[in-house]
Structure formats: structure tokens, C-alpha cells
Amino acid sequence: MNFRYDINGLRAIAVIAVVIFHFDPTWLPGGFAGVDVFFVISGFLMTSIIFRGFEKSSFNLVKFYIARANRIVPALAALCLAVLLAGWFILFPAEYAALGKHAASSVAFISNFVYWQEAGYFDAASHEKWLLHTWSLAVEWQFYLLYPLILLALKPLLGVNKLRHAVLALTLAFLLFSIETSALWPSASYYLLATRSWELLAGGLVFLYPVSLRESQARVVAWIGILLIGLAYAIVDATHPWPGTLAIIPVLGTAMVIMASVQNSWLTNNWLFQPLGRWSYSIYLWHWPLVVFGYRYDIEYWWVAGVTLSVLFGFLSYRFIENIRWQRIESLPGLWRAKPVWIGALALVTGLTIMTNQGLTERFTPQMQSLLSSMSPSPYREKCHIDDYDDPDNACEYENNNVTWAVFGDSHSVELAYALADRLARQDQGIKHYTFSGCAPSLLQENGTSRCTRWYKEAVADIISDKRIDSVLINHRYSWALFGDHVPDYPAVPQDDDPERTARILRSFDAAIRELASQKSQVIIVYPVPEIARTVPLLVASGYLFKDNTEQIIGTTRAYYEKRNAVILEHLKSTAYPDNVKMIRPADTWCDEANCYAVKGGKALYFDSNHPSVFGAQALISLMPQEWLESSGLKTGAL
Incomplete structure (x- = not known):
């Protein structure tokens, strides 16, 4: 084909939108389209x-795959190797091991499956995954592998002329x-080829x-196509199921621009879009x-440097990696002749080595290794913490019978359960562990009101009926239950927009x-843990790289803690509970008058932005006087 300036301009329009969206979604909420x-x-x-190739009887499957590998693999493998090299200096072992896994899956073109299993594309954790964007390359490569095979299988049955009708039916x-599936299984739908293939096939229909x-007419069609793409960028956002019905808008718009094939339109063929289109893959x-x-x-105002560097690195990658004419190794068979296969293999082996060696912990000093190891959750979190209903009678019991x-x-x-069990084990006592993810207090609600209402009621009944249990420690992420996650609005605090719901949860x-x-003889309430x-x-990463300080790191201000938790703090302070109800106040040890800390004495109090680490939980359990622990043991005859 002759060079298509319109398609090259479309590439620029696509990459500009994606880059803007990722650096600041508020500027272009649908830029991911x-x-x-x-x-x-x-x-x-x-x-x-x-x-x-079919029409000329010259299509060669191996040559097709080699051409695709030459186009995609070198720049991708170079990026993966560069990020792995940078990770050696700045990433902690768990992060580095995850990066190794992600790099290997990227060059193996299965990263869409990996990210589908880990989290949603728009989740907060996505901003900690350096190669998340390679999911789309995995989808494309899977399409490149399967599409010609399907067409080759159908060609003898239908012939070339009727084969296009099969493509239409598949689309x-x-x-x-x-x-x-976008409505039923949004994460799977976003990442997987089965739900993305219609978009690629739609492009095929334009040719067929x-x-x-x-x-x-062509100019009008091209204009309408560009307007549809822009409309998608403007009206769609991360709350819409994708790629659902609304994805038809940018797909149709792109198809219209390609169909119009206007080569001299200033919309697509201009001094800015043409070079950006050529560099778009590397950008x-x-x-x-x-x-x-x-x-x-x-980093404040990072978008200024980040966008500039994206274009600069994209140009350099295009100029010195994409533009290299990769020669084949004629002495090797099939796909192995393509040198990009070997470049990809190097990135694959490097990533797998880092992953299997658990992020190469030995890179750090013993003091830093101690800090990193303190960022750990309970070893029983996966086994004993539930996210769907399970009979409370099946709850875990440990560390003593x-x-x-x-x-x-x-x-x-x-983590409080694990820390308490560890302390109780020294005096031959154990715990029973009842925790349900995201479960707000719901004892007085009708079953079915929330996904955990039934469990909550049955858990309370199970604790009461179990005569072995004499003491109960209870804790919730109270302000999350009342107002939602703190991250989206931080450092602002939410307003109580539904006082009836708040009152119901507190009751x-x-x-x-x-x-x-x-x-029971005693109930211990844990006050809110600072978020x-x-x-x-x-x-810790910022302290390690920029400040050379990991001994004591501020997590938030004491003022934010008190504002964020004002409702529950006031409620706990003003409510008259029975005399055998006692309190643990995390802020007493985790905060001073001005700040609440994320790291104290070179140890992490959290493993994320709100959950106590095992070390942090042990610090909270240490606030419990010994007589609180002994009262249960004495009553049951343990001591």
C-alpha cells in the first residue's frame, strides 16, 4: 500500500489522547479510547x-508472523529491559519481583491475562504497575496469531470472495x-481478546x-469520523462499561476516517500529527x-516533564530501535530466524530470573531489608479472611487450641488477630478469627441488605454461643464504612450526605x-487506625531515593486523622458502653500532636495506605495491659 497519511494522523490522535488521559484523566476522561x-x-x-496475499496466492504465514515480530518486539523488549534496569536501583524486592513477572508476560504477550487476574485497569493499584499498558499489545499479538489461522481454515470452504462475509458475521x-460481558464481567471484558476482537475486525470490514x-463526500465522512472520536474522548469516562455499547462511537469514527481515505486533510496530515503518528508506538x-x-x-507538575520525555523517548526509540532493519539468521528454522525473537527472549529470561529470585533482596542493606520485611500482612490473610459468605463456624482458630x-x-x-494470637500463644491461649472484607456493622439490618449482613449476625451469634470464648476484640475501618475510601479525596474529608445511613451503621x-x-467478660474496641x-x-520509596531517610516517615497529619474520623471519634467518646468495654487508641502510639507516622524506628506500621502491617498490629496489641489477657485465661482455666 501507499503510505496512508490519514492513518498516520489517526495514530497521533490516538496516542495524544492516551497520554493526556494517563497523565491527568480530568483533562480528557475518555482518552483511554x-x-x-x-x-x-x-x-x-x-x-x-x-x-x-490471498488474492495473489502469496500469503506466507511465517513471514507474516516475522513481520509482526519485527514491528512490535524490538521496541517492547528494549523498554522492558530498560525498566528492569531502572528497577534494580529504585524498586523494593516485592515490587521488583512483580515487575519481573510483568516484563516476562509482556514479551510473551500474555500480560492481558496477568493484569486481568490482578486488578482492574482503573484501580489505584494500576499506577504501581510499570508495564500495565502492554495488555493492549498482548491483545493485538493474540489477534495476529489467531486471525490468519482462522481465515486460512475458512478459505478452502468459502473462497476468498465469501470470506469477507465470515469476517462480518464474526464482527x-x-x-x-x-x-x-462488559456489563457482567468488566475487568475480563476490558483485557481479553474475545471482547476486543470486534474492534480489530471492524477495521478489517473497512478494507473488505x-x-x-x-x-x-469523503471530507464530510472524515470530519464526522474525527468528531465521533473526539466525542468519545469527551463524554466517556472510567465509570462506563468498556468496551461496551459506547465503544462503537470511537470505533465507528475511526472506521469512517479510514474509509474516507482523505490524504491531504489538515485534520490528520499536519506538521504535528505526522511525526507523532510515526513515533506513536514508541511514545x-x-x-x-x-x-x-x-x-x-x-512529583508536582510531573505532566510537564512526563509528556516531554514521552515524546523524546518515543522519538529516540523510533529512530534507533524501530528503524533498525533486523536481518534474519538464515541458518535457523522458521520464526527463530527473526532476531527480535532473541531480543524478546532476553527480556523474558531477565524478567523470569528477577521474579524467581523474589526481587533480589540482597541489593539492600540489612537495615533496609528489615524495614521492607516489616511491610508485611498477616500470613493468615489469604487463608482466614473472607470476601464472600462462609459459615462463621468455619472461622480459623490459631495459634493455640x-x-x-x-x-x-x-x-x-x-493483622490484629495475628498479633493478638502471637501474644496469647505465650500463655497457652488461642483465638478464633472472624473477618469479612469491607463489612460495615450491620447487626440490625435485614438479611440481604449488604453482602455480609447474614454473616455479621451469624458471627456475633457464633461468638456468643462458643463458651470457650471469653473476650472479644472488635475493629472496623469505620470511616470507610460511613463515607467510603479516603484516597480519591485526600486530603479533603467527605461530608455526611446520608445521616440516616450513618446513624443506622452506628446503631x-x-x-x-x-x-x-x-x-463475655470483656470487649475491646480498637479506635480508628489512621489512613x-x-x-x-x-x-518509603520517596524517602529512600530523595531524602535518604527511612527511620521515621510521616503518613498524614494528626489534624487529618481527627477530621476524617470525627464522626466515629465523637461517637465512641460520647457513648456510654458497659463497664467491661475497653478501648485501644492507635493514635496514642502512632501519632504525636502534629503528625501520624507510616514508619517509626525504621519499621513500617502499614503494608498499604490503611491496613496495619504485622509490626504495626503488634504495636497496637502491646497497648493492651497484661491483665486484659490474663482475665480470659484465668476464667477458662488456661493459667
Whole structure:
């Protein structure tokens, strides 16, 4: 084909949108749809290559794969190796091991499956994954592998002329499948080829069903296509199921621009878009690690440097990596002749080595290793903490068969349970562990009101009926239950927009306390744990790289803690509980008058931005006087 200036301009329009969205989503909330534009372009180009080969009886599957590898692998492998090299100096072992895994999956083109299993694309944790954007390359490569095979299988049955009807049928079928699954399984739908393939196939339809337009008509069609793409960028955001029905807008817009084939339009063929279009693949590769770097170190106005560096690195990658004419090694068979295969293999082996060696902990001093190891959750979190209903009678019991305590609550109680069990084990007592993820107090609600209402009621009943249990420690992420996560609004605090709901949750909490206190010798309430500005690994990373200080790191201010938790703090202070209800106040040890700390004495109090680490939980349990622990043991005859 002759060089398509319109397609090259579309690439620029796509990459500009993606880069803007990732550096600041508020500027272009639907900018992620730029990926959909890329998919349509790829589908058009691949279909044209395959069908032209069919028409001339010259299509060679191996050569097709080698050409795709030459196009994609070198720049991708170079990026992965560069990020792995940088990670040696700045990433902690767990992060580095995860990066190794992600790099290996990226060059193996299975990263879309990996990220699908780990988290959603728009989750906060996505900003800690340096190669998250390679999911789209995995989708494209999977399409490149399967699409020609399917066409080759159908070609003898249908012939070349009727084969296009099969592509149309597949496009419609996968579109309907995508619309359905985007609503039911949004994360899977976002990442997987089955729900993205209709976009690539839609590009193929533009080639297979050409439309003849006069120049004036073509310009109108191109204009409408650009407007549709811009409309998607403007009206869509991360709350919409994607790629659902709304994805038709940018897909249709891109198809219209390609169909119009206007080569001299200033919309696509201008002094800015043409070079950006040529560099677009490499810009796309480099921009996301730069986004993550700025997020990791919380660099103010990072978008200025980040966008500039994205374009600069993109140009350099295009000039010195993409433009290299990779010669084949003629003495090797098949795909192994392609040198990019060996470059990808180097990145794959490097990533797997880092992953299997658990991030190469020996890179750090013993003091730093001690800090890093303190950022750990309970070893029983996966086994004993539930996210869906399970009979409370099945709750874990540890570290001693002489169960005298129950720990009850949401995910903020998990590490407290482990720390308490560890302390009780020294005097031959054990605990029973009742925790349900994100479970707000709901004792007085109707079953089915929330996903944990039934469990909450049954757990309280199970604790009461278990005569071994004499003491109960209860804890919740109270302000999350009342107002939601603190991260999106930090350092602002939410308003109480639903006082009736707040009152209902607090009544349920009090009812649980009073019911347990009436049946057990003591109930220990843990006050709110401070929620900090950023995750501990990110705070430590900034202290390690820029400040050379990891002994004591501020997590947030004492004023923020008190504002964020004002409702529950006032409630706990003003409510008259039975005499056998006692309190632990984390702020007494984790905060001073001005600040609340994420790291104290070279040890992390958290493993993320709100959950206590095992070390932090041990610090809280140490606030409990010994007589609180001995009272249960004495009553049950343990001591």
C-alpha cells in the first residue's frame, strides 16, 4: 500500500489522547479510547495484508508472523529491559519481583491475562504497575496469531470472495458478546481478546467492504469520523462499561476516517500529527512507565516533564530501535530466524530470573531489608479472611487450641488477630478469627441488605454461643464504612450526605458491642487506625531515593486523622458502653500532636495506605495491659 497519511494522523490522535488521559484523566476522561482507535487501525492493516496475499496466492504465514515480530518486539523488549534496569536501583524486592513477572508476560504477550487476574485497569493499584499498558499489545499479538489461522481454515470452504462475509458475521457476534460481558464481567471484558476482537475486525470490514466516495463526500465522512472520536474522548469516562455499547462511537469514527481515505486533510496530515503518528508506538510504550514514576514519587507538575520525555523517548526509540532493519539468521528454522525473537527472549529470561529470585533482596542493606520485611500482612490473610459468605463456624482458630478470644470485624482486624494470637500463644491461649472484607456493622439490618449482613449476625451469634470464648476484640475501618475510601479525596474529608445511613451503621455497631459485652467478660474496641496519604511502599520509596531517610516517615497529619474520623471519634467518646468495654487508641502510639507516622524506628506500621502491617498490629496489641489477657485465661482455666 501507499503510505496512508490519514492513518498516520489517526495514530497521533490516538496516542495524544492516551497520554493526556494517563497523565491527568480530568483533562480528557475518555482518552483511554485511543487504544480502541489503535485496534481499528491494526485490524484494517492486517486484513489488507492477509487478503491481498490471498488474492495473489502469496500469503506466507511465517513471514507474516516475522513481520509482526519485527514491528512490535524490538521496541517492547528494549523498554522492558530498560525498566528492569531502572528497577534494580529504585524498586523494593516485592515490587521488583512483580515487575519481573510483568516484563516476562509482556514479551510473551500474555500480560492481558496477568493484569486481568490482578486488578482492574482503573484501580489505584494500576499506577504501581510499570508495564500495565502492554495488555493492549498482548491483545493485538493474540489477534495476529489467531486471525490468519482462522481465515486460512475458512478459505478452502468459502473462497476468498465469501470470506469477507465470515469476517462480518464474526464482527457482529463478538460485538454482541462484548456488550454483554462488559456489563457482567468488566475487568475480563476490558483485557481479553474475545471482547476486543470486534474492534480489530471492524477495521478489517473497512478494507473488505470498500465504499466509493466523491472528494467532497469523503471530507464530510472524515470530519464526522474525527468528531465521533473526539466525542468519545469527551463524554466517556472510567465509570462506563468498556468496551461496551459506547465503544462503537470511537470505533465507528475511526472506521469512517479510514474509509474516507482523505490524504491531504489538515485534520490528520499536519506538521504535528505526522511525526507523532510515526513515533506513536514508541511514545505509547514509554509514556506509561513515566506516568508511574511521577505517581510513585508524587512529583508536582510531573505532566510537564512526563509528556516531554514521552515524546523524546518515543522519538529516540523510533529512530534507533524501530528503524533498525533486523536481518534474519538464515541458518535457523522458521520464526527463530527473526532476531527480535532473541531480543524478546532476553527480556523474558531477565524478567523470569528477577521474579524467581523474589526481587533480589540482597541489593539492600540489612537495615533496609528489615524495614521492607516489616511491610508485611498477616500470613493468615489469604487463608482466614473472607470476601464472600462462609459459615462463621468455619472461622480459623490459631495459634493455640485453647481458644479464649475472638477477633471480629473487617479487613482492618486481620493483622490484629495475628498479633493478638502471637501474644496469647505465650500463655497457652488461642483465638478464633472472624473477618469479612469491607463489612460495615450491620447487626440490625435485614438479611440481604449488604453482602455480609447474614454473616455479621451469624458471627456475633457464633461468638456468643462458643463458651470457650471469653473476650472479644472488635475493629472496623469505620470511616470507610460511613463515607467510603479516603484516597480519591485526600486530603479533603467527605461530608455526611446520608445521616440516616450513618446513624443506622452506628446503631448496629453499638448493638453488637452491647450484645457481646452482655455475654463475655470483656470487649475491646480498637479506635480508628489512621489512613495515610499514600501506601507505605511509595512513602518509603520517596524517602529512600530523595531524602535518604527511612527511620521515621510521616503518613498524614494528626489534624487529618481527627477530621476524617470525627464522626466515629465523637461517637465512641460520647457513648456510654458497659463497664467491661475497653478501648485501644492507635493514635496514642502512632501519632504525636502534629503528625501520624507510616514508619517509626525504621519499621513500617502499614503494608498499604490503611491496613496495619504485622509490626504495626503488634504495636497496637502491646497497648493492651497484661491483665486484659490474663482475665480470659484465668476464667477458662488456661493459667
